[in-house]
Amino acid sequence: MRAFVFAALMLAACASAPAGGGTPPDTSNLPQHIREDLAQREAALREPGIVVAAIGQTADLGGGLRVRPLEVVEDSRCPQNARCIWAGRLRLRVNVEGVGDREITADEAAVETPRGNFQLVAVSPGPWTDLPRGAVPYRFGFRKA
Template sequence: MKHALLLFSAMALSASLAGCVQPQNTPIVSTEPAQADGTQVAIGQPVQVGRLTVTPMEVAEDSRCPMNARCVWAGRVILVTRIDGAGWRETVPLTLGETYGTHGTTLTLSSVSPERVTGEDPVPANYRFGFEGGN
């Protein structure tokens, strides 16, 4: 009986700790939005853009031409982005420089840093994103 109680306690502790583990690829999302007056934000950091709250979630593509290379194509950045408005939420891919329209507003992913460099892969934690619109 003593061994069964000890085994049950260990299983209960293991199960409760498992609920605290965050999956590796899930961004930590802050609850406090930054102001959008030219502010660039990190993955998982919400920012107020006009009447929208915008949260970068994941870089789906970064094929930009490195700043120290010559390229035939400039490349692009596609950012999976959560957009919250009054009574609604959606998650969409935004492409750098392209305007996205939703619920009577427009939103543009206007900047991405750092620049790409030949031979170096960007570190996701170093990315910063700027947005415009939301009105």
């Protein structure tokens, strides 16, 4: 009987566990323009071939290529509701299994590894001056190149 209850609880936990880098946070308290942008970014994270991971989670890109975001080193992207003279960039420190830590930049050339190449192709949330810091956790979309 205990084994049955334990198995049922484990299945329930698996069914409710967020897949692919977690579920989007509750954004009902954010301004409409930010909610719309987050919806577009979530759609980009769900595109075919994209594997999503948040900080500390692992994106398994197949063929032994596993990437784990460790920290955002720089997020100087120009907020969408501001004027900037430089577009900025997002730099991310990741751990590539079997290779070690690397620093990558969003939307740049593919990162070469012995287990295949990959790119950081999507980031949520977008940059906004009126998005409270930490209100929406980062989620990253990787694609095998």
